[in-house]
Amino acid sequence: SQKIEQNSEALNIQEGKTATLTCNYTNYSPAYLQWYRQDPGRGPVFLLLIRENEKEKRKERLKVTFDTTLKQSLFHITASQPADSATYLCALDISRGNTPLVFGKGTRLSVIA
């Protein structure tokens, strides 16, 4: 069956360290993958999109990698800050652009000062 798994429900790290979140999928061949941030009780906010032919994408302190062989995306936040504490969701397509996104359940990141 098709599955999207985000490595852990919760991740705690010290301020200033790099947070690495994992998104694994099985039985999909997505053309794109997106990452969103969600704060409690609020709607998700788009962060980054990466295409299958892109190995890496960066935006300020954020970096996303996409390994279609491993069926995995890694999401990094460098020099993490307490304000980065939130739930991070990965989302990918299941029909190569023809239907909307399928979201993982998310990883709740806590950055401790």
Added chain:
Amino acid sequence: DSGVTQTPKHLITATGQRVTLRCSPRSGDLSVYWYQQSLDQGLQFLIQYYNGEERAKGNILERFSAQQFPDLHSELNLSSLELGDSALYFCASSVSTAPLLYEQYFGPGTRLTVT
């Protein structure tokens, strides 16, 4: 502020009742998506409309229906409500019908509690 508005913010109703959730997309966005988010299921896609027409269906129950009006606002109707329908309902919009090429902008959500 994403530019997507949803009303009401909170809704408390009893089992068996019917409610309507409303969404106004960002100016210029033609696609509207509805999602349900509960603690155990995560964010689940329900249905998509593009310029007034249904474009894709996800895990939407038969008791639920939606439509998109000529002014592009959308309504999600939930009927014969059950306790398990209690969740956050999000609306999102995007400029295109191809959601993967363009980011989705999410509204603040409607928290539905069925008692």
